[in-house]
Amino acid sequence: EAQVTQNPRYLITVTGKKLTVTCSQNMNHEYMSWYRQDPGLGLRQIYYSMNVEVTDKGDVPEGYKVSRKEKRNFPLILESPSPNQTSLYFCASAFRGDYNEQFFGPGTRLTVL
């Protein structure tokens, strides 16, 4: 089944404790992206990647890191999480030539205390 998977789905952590949210897709998509969704703010793009070893900042990259060492994986790293990073995070992927038709993962709900 074609899908985007994220782990963990739910996470409660404390300020300053480094964490990684994994994202994996099995559709051989070149394009991958991370979004955060907050009430009243909609979806905001954090980082995106057009292909392996190619990443670019979105609208809200501060406090986040990403890497794209393999085509199928695009982990999101919070080196020192803060409470304002409490949010619902979505990973998405798409074919490079049609990057606007994005397939979203199920989401990761992160709470930073």
Added chain:
Amino acid sequence: GQQVMQIPQYQHVQEGEDFTTYCNSSTTLSNIQWYKQRPGGHPVFLIQLVKSGEVKKQKRLTFQFGEAKKNSSLHITATQTTDVGTYFCAGSGSGAGSYQLTFGKGTKLSVIP
């Protein structure tokens, strides 16, 4: 940066009534996409509009892209309870940074049976 504004933020309709959500960009878009997110779910791609003045239909849903490629609308005829969810528009600019997707804040649709 690019801003995409969407109105209304909320809409409550009686089942069978029509519904429209509007999207406006601060800059000219190369294309615009519409996504639907059911409560508790993830965004799902509905459609992409590319050409100036383009109109596309999907059963009871009609999508329009403005002549100046700065605005778009989604119209649902005779809403059903299955239409419940939040509808997002998302735009890509042209030129540098065109791989970045900017989402509107969404219109949350409630349908009263």
